[in-house]
Amino acid sequence: MSVIKPPVLQLFTPGPVAVLPAVAEAQTWSMINHRGKAFQSIYGPIRTTLAKLMACSEAHVMTGSGTLAIEANVQAALPDGGKVLVLSNGAFGDKLNEHCRLYYNAEKKGGDTRFIRLKDAQGWNLARAKEHIDQAAADGYKLLAMVHHETSPGILNKIGEICPYAKRMGMLTLVDGTSAWPAYPFNQKQMGVDFYSFASQKALGMPSGLAVVGLCEDGIKAVDAAPRRTNFMNLKEYRKNAEKNEHPTTPAVTLLYSLEVALDLYEKEGPSAFEARHAKMAAHIRSRLSAMGLKLVIEPGFESSTVTAFYVQKNSDVSRALEGTHKIKLGGGHADWKDTTLRFCNMGDVDMARIDKGLDALEQVKKELGV
Numbered sequence: 001m002s003v004i005k006p007p008v009l010q011l012f013t014p015g016p017v018a019v020l021p022a023v024a025e026a027q028t029w030s031m032i033n034h035r036g037k038a039f040q041s042i043y044g045p046i047r048t049t050l051a052k053l054m055a056c057s058e059a060h061v062m063t064g065s066g067t068l069a070i071e072a073n074v075q076a077a078l079p080d081g082g083k084v085l086v087l088s089n090g091a092f093g094d095k096l097n098e099h100c101r102l103y104y105n106a107e108k109k110g111g112d113t114r115f116i117r118l119k120d121a122q123g124w125n126l127a128r129a130k131e132h133i134d135q136a137a138a139d140g141y142k143l144l145a146m147v148h149h150e151t152s153p154g155i156l157n158k159i160g161e162i163c164p165y166a167k168r169m170g171m172l173t174l175v176d177g178t179s180a181w182p183a184y185p186f187n188q189k190q191m192g193v194d195f196y197s198f199a200s201q202k203a204l205g206m207p208s209g210l211a212v213v214g215l216c217e218d219g220i221k222a223v224d225a226a227p228r229r230t231n232f233m234n235l236k237e238y239r240k241n242a243e244k245n246e247h248p249t250t251p252a253v254t255l256l257y258s259l260e261v262a263l264d265l266y267e268k269e270g271p272s273a274f275e276a277r278h279a280k281m282a283a284h285i286r287s288r289l290s291a292m293g294l295k296l297v298i299e300p301g302f303e304s305s306t307v308t309a310f311y312v313q314k315n316s317d318v319s320r321a322l323e324g325t326h327k328i329k330l331g332g333g334h335a336d337w338k339d340t341t342l343r344f345c346n347m348g349d350v351d352m353a354r355i356d357k358g359l360d361a362l363e364q365v366k367k368e369l370g371v
């Protein structure tokens with residue numbers, strides 16, 4: 001066959017994102033066997049570092065995309081007959097509902113998944129979630145599942161208010177943080193999150209292919225008690241193999257090299273500086289989009305530091321012109337906002353200068369198309 005290389009574009013996408021050169025380069029390091037000392041000496045510190053940074057009891061790295069880690073958590077959370085409350089406000093909350101429904105439904109010993117959906121890019125906070133949690137707890141629901149950063153329009157849900165309350169009401173908590181970590185302040189224990197997960201190709205700025213599960217003590221107890229519903233994404237197997245710092249199956253070794261480098265760079269920058277840098281970029285994007293007369297999708301108070309959706313007429317034409325003429329790729333509209341918005345994202349290898357170039361190009365295209 002002939003080898004086809006991908007186009008070179010500046011990505012302002014919701015993931016995969018532009019990868020930092022040092023992180024990409026690590027993927028060319030020598031291959032090693034995934035059993036034995038060389039591998040253990042790499043994977044052990046990765047797990048310890050992740051658990052420290054996420055403030056969870058255990059971190060496990062899985063080969064696959066964000067969905068794998070979400071489903072690994074969902075399938076381990078409750079016994080058959082378990083009942084789940086899902087709070088959604090976008091495409092990924094809706095998908096989380098589908099994952100939960102697969103394992104917790106009437107056919108599975110009378111289980112259930114209750115789905116509550118906000119519209120219009122409203123964010124979840126405790127004031128909005130409380131009545132649903134109270135009712136669910138009274139009805140015997142044992143798990144609250146929700147998304148940390150809803151990527152479809154870029155909403156930061158206030159899990160730090162909601163999850164501790166759900167725990168006080170006797171529920172376990174499961175959070176899809178696929179596009180959140182490490183762009184937002186996060187302390188899994190303090191935030192009352194029993195099961196968390198994120199993916200490599202988002203805020204951490206790595207290639208796609210790895211997903212991380214973070215477990216706190218109540219999550220671990222649930223994993224140990226869960227029935228065996230899967231072989232590949234079985235967290236019991238991950239826990240057992242982690243005792244010798246190995247994986248149950250063959251992991252993506254070179255992606256783990258990239259993860260080492262990405263975590264090292266992140267630690268050197270420091271969590272607060274990393275969060276502040278992303279928040280500053282996103283504030284700049286919001287302010288320039290508004291100055292161009294483009295209306296933002298997000299409800300004030302729930303702003304994302306990484307994904308900014310804005311309404312624009314002829315969104316596909318704008319996107320095509322940016323890609324064709326300016327070699328710039330924005331995120332398309334998604335879910336409720338598919339036909340009316342685009343997303344300007346700032347994750348991975350981006351900086352203010354590149355963001356301004358991207359916004360200048362958007363301004364020019366907007367004028368040319370008269371939108």
Ligand SMILES: Cc1ncc(COP(=O)(O)O)c(C=O)c1O
Nearest residue numbers: 065066067092149151178179199
């Ligand atoms: C919040 C959220 N959850 C889940 C997913 C699915 O992740 P993946 O495509 O890596 O499986 C995404 C992907 O964009 C996401 O943003």
